Amino acid sequence: IVTAAYDDPAQQLVAFKNSTQGPIGIMTTSNGAPVKYKYATGTLNSRLLFHEYFMDSLTHFSRERIPERVVHANGAGAFGFFEVTHDITHICKAKMFESVGKRTPIAIRFSSIFGDRGASDTLRDGRGFAVKFYTEEGNFDIVGLSAPAFVIKDPLFFTTFVRSIKRNPQTDLLDANLMWDFLTLRPESWNTFMRVFGDRGIPVYTNMPGFGIHTYQVVNDAGMSYFIRFHFVPDTEEKTLTSEQARGINSEDADYNKRRLFKAILNGDFPSWTFSIQILSVDDVKNADFDVFDVTKILPQDKYPLHPVGRMVLDRNPDNYFADIEQLAFNPANLVPGILGGLDKLFEARRLSYRDAHYYRLGANFNNIRVNCPFNTKPLTYNRDGHAPVKDNQKYLPNVYPNSFNGPAPVEPWRDFSEPELLHIIEADPNNLDQIKDYYQYTLTDGERKRLLENILSSLVSATQFLQDRAIALFNSIDPDLGYKVASGLALNTTMEMHYLGLK
Numbered sequence: 001i002v003t004a005a006y007d008d009p010a011q012q013l014v015a016f017k018n019s020t021q022g023p024i025g026i027m028t029t030s031n032g033a034p035v036k037y038k039y040a041t042g043t044l045n046s047r048l049l050f051h052e053y054f055m056d057s058l059t060h061f062s063r064e065r066i067p068e069r070v071v072h073a074n075g076a077g078a079f080g081f082f083e084v085t086h087d088i089t090h091i092c093k094a095k096m097f098e099s100v101g102k103r104t105p106i107a108i109r110f111s112s113i114f115g116d117r118g119a120s121d122t123l124r125d126g127r128g129f130a131v132k133f134y135t136e137e138g139n140f141d142i143v144g145l146s147a148p149a150f151v152i153k154d155p156l157f158f159t160t161f162v163r164s165i166k167r168n169p170q171t172d173l174l175d176a177n178l179m180w181d182f183l184t185l186r187p188e189s190w191n192t193f194m195r196v197f198g199d200r201g202i203p204v205y206t207n208m209p210g211f212g213i214h215t216y217q218v219v220n221d222a223g224m225s226y227f228i229r230f231h232f233v234p235d236t237e238e239k240t241l242t243s244e245q246a247r248g249i250n251s252e253d254a255d256y257n258k259r260r261l262f263k264a265i266l267n268g269d270f271p272s273w274t275f276s277i278q279i280l281s282v283d284d285v286k287n288a289d290f291d292v293f294d295v296t297k298i299l300p301q302d303k304y305p306l307h308p309v310g311r312m313v314l315d316r317n318p319d320n321y322f323a324d325i326e327q328l329a330f331n332p333a334n335l336v337p338g339i340l341g342g343l344d345k346l347f348e349a350r351r352l353s354y355r356d357a358h359y360y361r362l363g364a365n366f367n368n369i370r371v372n373c374p375f376n377t378k379p380l381t382y383n384r385d386g387h388a389p390v391k392d393n394q395k396y397l398p399n400v401y402p403n404s405f406n407g408p409a410p411v412e413p414w415r416d417f418s419e420p421e422l423l424h425i426i427e428a429d430p431n432n433l434d435q436i437k438d439y440y441q442y443t444l445t446d447g448e449r450k451r452l453l454e455n456i457l458s459s460l461v462s463a464t465q466f467l468q469d470r471a472i473a474l475f476n477s478i479d480p481d482l483g484y485k486v487a488s489g490l491a492l493n494t495t496m497e498m499h500y501l502g503l504k
């Protein structure tokens with residue numbers, strides 16, 4: 001059934017009705033048997049177990065929730081394509097880049113980090129920007145963020161970070177003490193957190209930038225290695241909401257971003273991004289004065305400029321949210337020949353964590369779910385059985401490797417592009433605050449600094465005294481004036497007095 005065109009998500013059902021002439025078919029149980037009567041009342045008092053429709057719908061209903069993502073639970077997504085606009089075959093041999101004009105289907109999911117699945121999508125938070133490229137060499141996922149850096153570089157602190165922004169175990173409330181304790185104990189997080197508290201903390205999805213963050217190793221056909229960071233630059237002007245605008249929107253529409261994305265695509269106003277990369281040679285890596293694999297750092301663009309590679313366009317909404325978006329399973333370890341992934345410890349941890357999460361959330365055969373299938377290639381694995389969907393379960397093919405019966409065989413091993421010394425680059429001094437100092441002092445406008453201060457105060461005011469003191473010391477080392485303003489704002493602690501001091 002092709003639904004007639006409509007331009008407002010709220011009209012979806014009306015459009016469906018208008019595209020059909022009466023019921024579209026005979027209702028069945030999930031077993032396919034025709035349902036003879038819809039209402040159970042006639043039989044509820046007797047022979048309940050014989051009422052197949054009742055049994056089918058009620059028992060399925062109790063099973064229709066699956067675990068939400070442990071982070072990034074609230075999201076919205078759509079489908080489209082990636083098209084190469086600039087040749088980078090001298091940098092990377094992945095087939096998706098092989099010729100200008102080549103198109104690869106994609107899925108993108110935007111998400112907030114701490115919010116539960118039903119949370120508002122315009123709360124101040126970092127945002128996920130995950131892209132799946134369905135390439136002919138298998139699926140390639142870039143599971144990135146709307147911020148150019150990450151809060152930690154040591155994966156041991158991942159659960160600490162996530163717990164600190166989620167709910168307090170007793171009160172089940174978000175807890176400023178938990179969050180500010182983490183932030184002040186881990187100053188490497190400030191390069192990201194200060195940006196989230198600034199103007200970019202409440203982005204509009206259709207106009208939001210994305211960053212792969214990790215520095216990936218890639219190789220060209222000649223076996224030469226390069227190191228790149230991925231950037232998605234929105235083709236339309238970047239849009240964000242102020243805290244005040246978001247407060248208004250939140251009270252009326254918790255799904256503002258999801259609705260806006262769906263509507264834009266309905267109306268043919270397809271959001272698009274320029275897919276760009278920063279490129280470093282092996283020598284650049286060795287000569288850099290900081291660890292370019294450190295995910296808490298940004299690679300300065302004046303030193304490593306952006307090179308456009310292609311464009312990403314979203315032109316198709318999901319047909320069914322649960323099937324198409326909730327079941328999407330992104331994994332940074334989904335790589336293709338020519339793209340070796342990040343070399344840092346966080347990337348290594350992610351190689352385990354996402355797969356583990358997908359087994360838990362979607363089951364052993366999550367790669368057989370339609371949106372996760374590498375449909376541009378034919379998977380020939382030695383995995384078998386497990387919970388549905390097993391699809392054809394590789395039919396009659398030999399199920400052990402190695403075998404002497406012509407089962408699938410591996411390609412020639414990749415030439416050994418060993419990763420010499422790079423993993424051993426040791427950071428002499430973490431310089432945790434250097435980049436954010438520069439950002440605060442030289443990049444932000446006065447207006448941006450003022451709003452950042454307001455956002456910080458409105459959160460820090462709920463933290464306990466010793467955490468406020470620790471935070472003030474850190475703000476001081478970023479900029480003494482900022483430290484002073486945070487301290488005075490906290491001392492006053494009322495909007496009116498902050499206003500009087502010129503802080504609000």
Ligand code: HEM
Nearest residue numbers: 069072109128129130143144145150155158213349353357
């Ligand atoms: C989601 C773990 C760091 C971006 C997730 C999920 C897990 C996870 C378990 C839920 C996956 C699912 O249920 O489908 C980790 C661990 C990290 C880490 C252990 C570090 C040790 C990062 C970093 C980024 C990132 C550095 C960005 C560069 C995302 C995004 C999602 C996500 C965008 C949502 C994907 C989607 O839309 O389905 N992460 N993460 N994470 N993570 Fe991470």
